[in-house]
Amino acid sequence: MTERAPLERARTFDEVACGYTLEEALRESERCLRCPDEPCIRGCPVGIDIPGFIARIGETDLRGAYDVLTDTTLLPAVCGRVCPQETQCEGLCTVGDTLEPVAVGRLERFVGDMAIKEGWSSIPFIEPSGLKVAVVGSGPAGMACAADMAKVGCNVTVFEAFQQPGGVLRYGIPDFRLPNDVVDEEVEKLARLGITFRCNTLVGRLFTIEQMVTEMRFDVVFIGVGAGTPTFTGIPGESLNGVLSANELLTRCNLMRARDFPEYDTPIAVGRRVVVIGAGNTAMDALRVCLRLGAESVSCVYRRGRAEAPARGEELHHAEQEGVRFEWLTDPIEILGDGKHGVRAIRCRRMELGEADATGRRRPVAVGDSDFEIECDSVVFAIGTNANPIIGQTSKLALDERGYIKVDEDLATSMAGVFAGGDIVTGAATVIEAMGAGRRAARAMKRYLGLRDTDGVYDEAASGEALFGIADGQRNHARLVLV
Amino acid sequence: MSAHDPAYEIVKREDFSDVTYLLEVHHPEMARAARPGQFVIVMSHPKGERIPLTLADFDAGRGTITLVVQAVGKTTREMQRDLQVGSSVYALIGPMGEPSHIGPAKKVVCVGGGLGVAPVYPQARAYHERGAYVIGVIGFRNKDLVFWEDKFRAVCDEFIVCSDDGSVGMKGLVTAGIEVALSRHADIEQLIAIGPPIMMRGCAEVTRPHKTPTIVSLNPIMVDGTGMCGGCRVKVGDRIRFACVEGPEFDAHQVDFEDLMFRLQRFKPEEKAALERWQQGCRMEAEVHGGSSARMEAEAHGRSSGGGAPRWS
Numbered sequence: 019m020t021e022r023a024p025l026e027r028a029r030t031f032d033e034v035a036c037g038y039t040l041e042e043a044l045r046e047s048e049r050c051l052r053c054p055d056e057p058c059i060r061g062c063p064v065g066i067d068i069p070g071f072i073a074r075i076g077e078t079d080l081r082g083a084y085d086v087l088t089d090t091t092l093l094p095a096v097c098g099r100v101c102p103q104e105t106q107c108e109g110l111c112t113v114g115d116t117l118e119p120v121a122v123g124r125l126e127r128f129v130g131d132m133a134i135k136e137g138w139s140s141i142p143f144i145e146p147s148g149l150k151v152a153v154v155g156s157g158p159a160g161m162a163c164a165a166d167m168a169k170v171g172c173n174v175t176v177f178e179a180f181q182q183p184g185g186v187l188r189y190g191i192p193d194f195r196l197p198n199d200v201v202d203e204e205v206e207k208l209a210r211l212g213i214t215f216r217c218n219t220l221v222g223r224l225f226t227i228e229q230m231v232t233e234m235r236f237d238v239v240f241i242g243v244g245a246g247t248p249t250f251t252g253i254p255g256e257s258l259n260g261v262l263s264a265n266e267l268l269t270r271c272n273l274m275r276a277r278d279f280p281e282y283d284t285p286i287a288v289g290r291r292v293v294v295i296g297a298g299n300t301a302m303d304a305l306r307v308c309l310r311l312g313a314e315s316v317s318c319v320y321r322r323g324r325a326e327a328p329a330r331g332e333e334l335h336h337a338e339q340e341g342v343r344f345e346w347l348t349d350p351i352e353i354l355g356d357g358k359h360g361v362r363a364i365r366c367r368r369m370e371l372g373e374a375d376a377t378g379r380r381r382p383v384a385v386g387d388s389d390f391e392i393e394c395d396s397v398v399f400a401i402g403t404n405a406n407p408i409i410g411q412t413s414k415l416a417l418d419e420r421g422y423i424k425v426d427e428d429l430a431t432s433m434a435g436v437f438a439g440g441d442i443v444t445g446a447a448t449v450i451e452a453m454g455a456g457r458r459a460a461r462a463m464k465r466y467l468g469l470r471d472t473d474g475v476y477d478e479a480a481s482g483e484a485l486f487g488i489a490d491g492q493r494n495h496a497r498l499v500l501v
Numbered sequence: 502m503s504a505h506d507p508a509y510e511i512v513k514r515e516d517f518s519d520v521t522y523l524l525e526v527h528h529p530e531m532a533r534a535a536r537p538g539q540f541v542i543v544m545s546h547p548k549g550e551r552i553p554l555t556l557a558d559f560d561a562g563r564g565t566i567t568l569v570v571q572a573v574g575k576t577t578r579e580m581q582r583d584l585q586v587g588s589s590v591y592a593l594i595g596p597m598g599e600p601s602h603i604g605p606a607k608k609v610v611c612v613g614g615g616l617g618v619a620p621v622y623p624q625a626r627a628y629h630e631r632g633a634y635v636i637g638v639i640g641f642r643n644k645d646l647v648f649w650e651d652k653f654r655a656v657c658d659e660f661i662v663c664s665d666d667g668s669v670g671m672k673g674l675v676t677a678g679i680e681v682a683l684s685r686h687a688d689i690e691q692l693i694a695i696g697p698p699i700m701m702r703g704c705a706e707v708t709r710p711h712k713t714p715t716i717v718s719l720n721p722i723m724v725d726g727t728g729m730c731g732g733c734r735v736k737v738g739d740r741i742r743f744a745c746v747e748g749p750e751f752d753a754h755q756v757d758f759e760d761l762m763f764r765l766q767r768f769k770p771e772e773k774a775a776l777e778r779w780q781q782g783c784r785m786e787a788e789v790h791g792g793s794s795a796r797m798e799a800e801a802h803g804r805s806s807g808g809g810a811p812r813w814s
Binding site: 179180181189217218219220223224225246247248250252256257259262263265266269270274275279280281282283284285287359406407408411 | 530531534539544547548549550551575576591592593594595596597599724725727728729730731732734736741743746747760763764766767768770771772774775778
């Protein structure tokens with residue numbers, strides 16, 4: 019797959035990976051061995067029929083490939099871009115034992131993008147069930163749950179606090195990894211399933227979860243609000259101007275379009291030299307955003323080594339290619355001021371890896387007398403998030419000791435009819451894991467409502483009839499059957 | 502897609518002065534949910550910034566919430582120009598933050614400085630409705646800037662107006678008014694002060710020796726207002742708190758006001774550049790349309806403190 023040249027792309031927000039051409043996709047699809055035991059499917063949190071959709075590509079039946087994908091995932095253009103495939107499907111690919119694994123993510127993206135370009139959608143004929151479902155949060159968990167509930171005929175409303183839907187796909191993941199146009203397209207597809215999106219709605223404060231059940235008469239509620247509250251380390255100097263969370267940087271830049279200041283009103287000023295603390299996917303996004311905002315020197319400070327970095331391999335690789343400096347085995351100990359409440363530098367200490375800790379990772383230990391300073395204008399913390407407190411403040415839902423919502427194995431909360439999933443239950447995870455949680459909750463919610471689960475069956479004969487305002491060209495040829 | 506189905510329409514506007522204006526916005530659900538001390542976030546148009554404004558009033562019967570805004574930066578001046586009755590804001594989110602704790606105190610002082618007069622009104626009313634003895638202390642630079650005197654008189658048992666130049670009420674800052682109240686009453690159980698940080702710090706220092714429990718409403722820079730960005734972190738005692746979800750009200754005697762004031766300067770160069778660019782655009786437009794640019798000039802040379810948008814109404 020073609021990528022823009024690192025030094026050229028590192029100054030624009032255009033997407034880095036250009037996507038496969040048809041020839042590239044066909045060639046890649048031929049590498050799939052169609053293993054009978056299908057290890058890749060086991061690696062997929064939502065269980066996509068991976069050999070199935072790749073086989074359709076090989077037959078140049080792209081529409082068929084899209085139908086196979088959308089049996090399971092609603093957002094192929096998103097997941098193809100942001101899933102950590104190397105630890106999931108591609109990590110278990112048999113071809114990968116000896117060669118590069120089959121590029122499942124890129125193939126998925128190829129089909130997802132083709133569907134957007136061609137205006138394909140798989141809209142099932144839905145028998146309205148008369149049941150009202152509320153989904154709190156329009157990120158990946160909420161979207162996946164909403165889609166599954168809409169497909170069994172529920173009247174679904176998704177509530178979003180921001181002015182635009184998409185959650186982390188919108189405010190968090192930058193355009194050079196996941197363009198907001200793609201998010202718009204995927205949201206639009208959900209809207210065509212009959213799902214209503216209500217933005218600017220802060221659930222808990224505008225109305226409570228209890229009110230949604232008792233006054234607003236939702237038959238079932240799913241909470242997928244994400245984790246979202248950024249953590250800082252507590253080292254001296256964190257109050258200085260120029261110290262910010264990755265969440266703030268990314269939200270200003272992606273959602274509020276501060277990168278286009280002053281055409282857009284929201285400012286962001288990171289200065290010439292930036293240090294980002296942390297080495298997860300969010301840290302990689304923050305580093306690469308800072309490059310694109312025009313910073314001359316961008317450094318990543320992480321207390322463990324490269325092998326321990328939680329970021330997806332491709333993200334790390336891209337950041338390295340684009341000129342990010344990595345200070346591995348380096349612990350930040352103090353942010354130094356410039357005397358005007360701004361940042362002058364960050365003092366760090368070298369570390370080495372010692373004994374394994376409870377998580378099995380080797381614990382970093384300080385190297386004596388190794389302090390040094392990195393001069394910088396901004397320090398960005400990308401070291402994880404805590405549970406957002408609003409649902410806890412405004413409802414009687416049982417929380418665990420860290421403030422995350424307590425659920426049982428069906429993702430049911432302590433309140434009857436209220437389910438929760440994604441980061442607000444597990445703590446920060448990936449987009450596809452959140453989608454998986456949304457779908458798991460949907461299965462339990464259907465049981466709770468007494469809805470029998472359904473399966474999509476593609477029925478070419480039915481394509482003449484259009485529902486939900488679908489244009490003639492957009493065949494809605496899936497029919498739901500009870501299983 | 503119905504992402505923006507509700508129109509947040511301006512149903513009433515009142516201009517208190519050249520720079521201060523009131524907007525009453527239609528949002529029945531929010532009017533029912535709002536409590537004293539809470540704030541909202543407004544985005545006036547799709548390219549706008551999200552600005553936090555503390556609720557000045559809410560009326561479930563009329564289905565509206567009320568904001569009082571001061572035109573100091575680009576966004577608030579643009580809102581002053583564009584938001585007329587019948588127009589709508591692009592986004593209105595809230596109510597946000599923990600509501601004020603309207604406790605069992607029998608005698609309270611509600612202090613508002615400048616624009617802070619507006620958001621302290623709901624507290625004064627709430628205490629009045631609970632049967633507390635309410636002493637209102639409001640301060641302005643001069644008599645031309647005074648607003649809502651009658652609203653306050655209706656809910657206050659005692660009412661002190663202060664002005665910097667003595668053109669109305671007693672001459673002096675609100676802290677002088679608080680001293681008067683404290684000297685008259687030995688049994689004040691609670692004081693709430695809202696206004697510019699420097700004023701709130703002054704109030705905290707006045708009540709500290711008396712050990713009068715004192716609450717202030719903080720106005721840091723924030724983006725989402727839902728606990729996600731951490732831009733609004735403030736030092737309270739020895740802890741870092743997020744004003745948007747843990748506040749905006751905190752114990753005045755614990756707040757590090759100096760830190761707050763420094764952090765409010767964070768985007769000063771960008772705010773200045775945005776304002777200058779906007780004024781330039783306005784002047785050019787005025788010339789093209791043959792209109793007078795006198796008003797814009799007056800604004801340009803008017804109040805310029807505070808840098809950008811006010812973080813409180």
